Amino acid sequence: MKDELFTMVPEMPGVPPEVRARWQEEANRNFLRMKHFSEMVMNPKEPEVGPTPREEIYRKNKSRLYRYESRRTHRTPVLFVPNLGISRPYIFDLMPKGSFIEHMTQQGFDLYLLDWGVFGPEDNDLTFEDVVTKILPRMADKTLQSSGASEISVLGYCMGAPISASFLGSRPEFPVKNYVDMAGPIDFSQAGLFARWLDAKVFDVDKYVDTLGSIPADMVKAGFKLLKPTMDLSTNVNLWWNLWNTDYVTGFNALNKWANEYQPFPGEFFRQWVKDFYQQNRLIRGDLRMGGRPVSLRNIRCPVLAVGAKEDNIAPPACVKPLIDAVGSVDREYVELAGGHISLIAGRGASVHCWPKVASWLAARS
Secondary structure (H helix, E strand, O other), rough: OOOHHOOOOOOOOOOOHHHHHHHHHHHHHHHHHHHHHHHHHHHHOOOOOOOOOOEEEEEEOOOOEEEEOOOOOOOOOOEEEOOEEOOOOOHHOOOOOOHHHHHHOOOOEEEEEOOOOOOOOOHHHOOOHHHHHHHOOOOOOOOHHHHHOOOOEEOOOOHHHHHHHHHHHEEEEOOOOEEEOOOOOOOHHHHHHHHHHHHOOOOOHHHHHHOOOOHHHHHHHHHHHOOOHHHHHHHHHHHHHHHHOOOHHHHHHHHHHOOOOOOOOOOOHHHHHHHHHHHHOHHHHOOOEOEEEEOOOOOOOOOOEEEEOOOOOOOOOHHHHHHHHHOOOOOOOEEOOOOOOOOHHHHHHHHHHHHHHHHHHHOOOO
16 A cells, blocks of 8 residues: 555546556556665575576586486487586576476476586686587486486587587487587588687687686676677666566576676687687588597488577577588478577577477477
């Protein structure tokens, strides 16, 4: 009752009832905006993230393999390979009813998440090749052992796609049932602004790594912010207009926590990542080698799904789609959805369009 006194619109003769109702609604919303704003500033609460129950299956140094158990109505488990560095993987299990992992387990998939961990200066000698030939194969084998399955599906998101594609392309004997690339760059000649900024003509990665050692989180943050300098402004404008909505504020707080926890890159990993992929584009050209083995995307012969986002400025559709023509699969499909890089994996658009598409595609083949 006390709150209503602050928002009550007085009777105004001659004002149509529908207009007065809209004024009343906006007055109520403005009150809630100020209430939620004061709570965010004066009494901020740490968002609760990662709500889906999980079990740690294996750990090696800083890397962890987690199992998210389901009713397992589909025999083939899914190994989820995310990006290394840049950000933390709880974005995939952000909040109840806003979690890709929760969605997949509800659809009957046992999902295994590879968490690379948070790297420090002591990890600077870790290379891209180490990740592809040592860490990922071990995690894939542990997924097979834990699940008891004879085959697994592999899903790579963002940088996790070229990492997992390099693994599968160099290990044709590995029992992979299906492969999914979600917003993962494959043809780096089409990788947008990052490809221009990291071009060997203007960027000396050797000098960069030799000087800094590791790539600090602040440098990673600056690179992504420069892709869209007005993003923070538009985010805050959208927040103000939706600040009356409790569910929106809860989701914003969780996503904002993740969006401001950038992670560093190991120096040697970054050196090889830039040289072999952005500068020489060796994955799609077919002259990449890992652990003494040639990496050929033609070795990927299982069903393949590639998902691009129309407004993605990190992995534009033109650098994701070439996977379809590069693999040796007969069953292959490319889907391009509305939104940007993150909207494939988090938010309402992802839950309505992307997650159901990935789940149904895998279900038909698992």
